[in-house]
Amino acid sequence: MAHRSRLAGFIIDCQTGELDPAAAFWSEALGLQIEDADAGDVPGTYQMFGGTPGELHIEVQKVEHPSRVHLDIESDDVDAEAARLEALGAKKIQFIKRWWVMEAPTGHRFCVVKMHHPERGAVPNEWP
Template identity: 80%
Template sequence: MPHRSRLAGFIIDCNTDDLDAAADFWSQALGCSIADRDAGDETAEYQMFGDTPGDLHIEVQKVSHPSRVHLDIEADDVDAEAERLEKLGAKKIAFVKRWWVMEAPTGQRFCVVKMKHPERGAPANTWEVL
């Protein structure tokens, strides 16, 4: 059965004790508003941006690892997309709650997450299962 996926957006991982200040900086740098300062849950601290270019999902996340930016790919079938990407050379690093953390053949980390709003944004690519 085919599945669909597309670029969802990116997460700005910040190794900081002041996530509000980090979100303020990045929202102003990118020209976006802060739509939700409490977008996280009991296990993660996030702040979600609004008014993003191309309706991309952009968040600032408090992390314990070094600061970096990572992409999110959203899919209507997270496992099928992770398998497709493995066939292209990516590696699964960990399944966290409901998404895959993966690593590209060139070393960049990214996540495969569940598609939230299939009707919004750019059309998703359709992939046939091989």
């Protein structure tokens, strides 16, 4: 069955004890306002920016691993998209709540997440 996917956005992973200063820095650096200072399931772990270019989802996330930036690919079928990416050489690392953490053949980590607003932003790619 066909499914669709596209770049959802970028997540700025911050290995920090306090997310507010990290979010304030990235807000100023990117010229974006913090739209939701409590965007995650666990309070104090995610802050989402608004007014992003192309309606990309951009947020800062408090993490335990070293700081880095990762991207999210959104799909209307998370498992089908993860399988498609595996066929291209990616590896599934872990399923967390509703998304797959994956690793590209280049070693970069990324997530495959559920597409929430297919009518907004860039037109999704359609895959057989």
